Amino acid sequence: xxxxxxxxxxxxxxxxxxxxxxxxxxxxxxxxxxxxxxxxxxxxxxxxxxxxxxxxxxxxxxxxxxxxxxxxxxxxxxxxxxxxxxxxxxxxxxxxxxxxxxxxxxxxxxxxxxxxxxxxxxxxxxxxxxxxxxxxxxxxxxxxxxxxxxxxxxxxxxxxxxxxxxxxxxxxxxxxxxxxxxxxxxxxxxxxxxxxxxxxxxxxxxxxxxxxxxxxxxxxxxxxxxxxxxxxxxxxxxxxxxxxxxxxxxxxxxxxxxxxxxxxxxxxxxxxxxxxxxxxxxxxxxxxxxxxxxxxxxxxxxxxxxxxxxxxxxxxxxxxxxxxxxxxxxxxxxxxxxxxxxxxxxxxxxxxx
Numbered sequence: 001x002x003x004x005x006x007x008x009x010x011x012x013x014x015x016x017x018x019x020x021x022x023x024x025x026x027x028x029x030x031x032x033x034x035x036x037x038x039x040x041x042x043x044x045x046x047x048x049x050x051x052x053x054x055x056x057x058x059x060x061x062x063x064x065x066x067x068x069x070x071x072x073x074x075x076x077x078x079x080x081x082x083x084x085x086x087x088x089x090x091x092x093x094x095x096x097x098x099x100x101x102x103x104x105x106x107x108x109x110x111x112x113x114x115x116x117x118x119x120x121x122x123x124x125x126x127x128x129x130x131x132x133x134x135x136x137x138x139x140x141x142x143x144x145x146x147x148x149x150x151x152x153x154x155x156x157x158x159x160x161x162x163x164x165x166x167x168x169x170x171x172x173x174x175x176x177x178x179x180x181x182x183x184x185x186x187x188x189x190x191x192x193x194x195x196x197x198x199x200x201x202x203x204x205x206x207x208x209x210x211x212x213x214x215x216x217x218x219x220x221x222x223x224x225x226x227x228x229x230x231x232x233x234x235x236x237x238x239x240x241x242x243x244x245x246x247x248x249x250x251x252x253x254x255x256x257x258x259x260x261x262x263x264x265x266x267x268x269x270x271x272x273x274x275x276x277x278x279x280x281x282x283x284x285x286x287x288x289x290x291x292x293x294x295x296x297x298x299x300x301x302x303x304x305x306x307x308x309x310x311x312x313x314x315x316x317x318x319x320x321x322x323x324x325x326x327x328x329x330x331x332x333x334x335x336x337x338x339x340x341x342x343x344x345x346x347x348x349x350x351x352x353x
Contacts, residue, residue, distance in 0.1 A: 026158070099164060105129060
């Protein structure tokens, strides 16, 4: 590991030829654009009269649905879930709103779910940049919501989250979040001084240096439990690094028992705890006791908490901050954060199967 690779703007830019860092910085721009697009969408009134909501997607297109469901869990009057697979659950039918989300429009699992939803007479909205999903939505006269933004899907969370929130509000299933978005982006605007690549030493670089070379286990509760899943994915895709995630309080019923072994865990692992002002009182107690158990087992751990004016603010701030950390870890690993050669290899083999 060469720590000097993240010390200067020149070294950082040289190690990031496809501009992943710029995509990370553009999160606020993505959110503003996505909200505007969603508010211009033509959604039939009948789409608000449903008994369930399903977001069908994979990877970066799915996690926005997960976060939307977590943020709206205390407000929605119908259940909302995310489907990451072929087909759809048996309960999906005419009284289900299916949001088929695929950045490329060609994700085979999402195409399968789309066709299943169409056959069952579900109310379908397609969210994509184009591809086969767009063609099918137009052919079936389903609402089609498109956006144009060139980046790996994992770097488009501003779109995948905000479009789902906006479309649910437009359908009358969720409240208008305009004020929340404005406040959240004002909070995010305060973060660059803590993560900017021009600073020789900043919070994101310090955490990256502490975590580089380790398998990171990410913990969170509520919406931060979903964020834990996303951070794990960013470590995989940006940093090309092993990572895992777990959710509180479930992890207190199993994971804590495994902290002591194997002995190599003390050198190989680190735990990253994502905290929120929305954590329940019992969650806070559990996190503190979990830290004590990690200390007893000799496992390194770090905590991130970024207070904001709403749960949405804390999610967007956590996204902005941890994406910078995963980017810096990529450079410390000697990796280009943009390409996903393993996924390209997999898609090539699937196409030939």
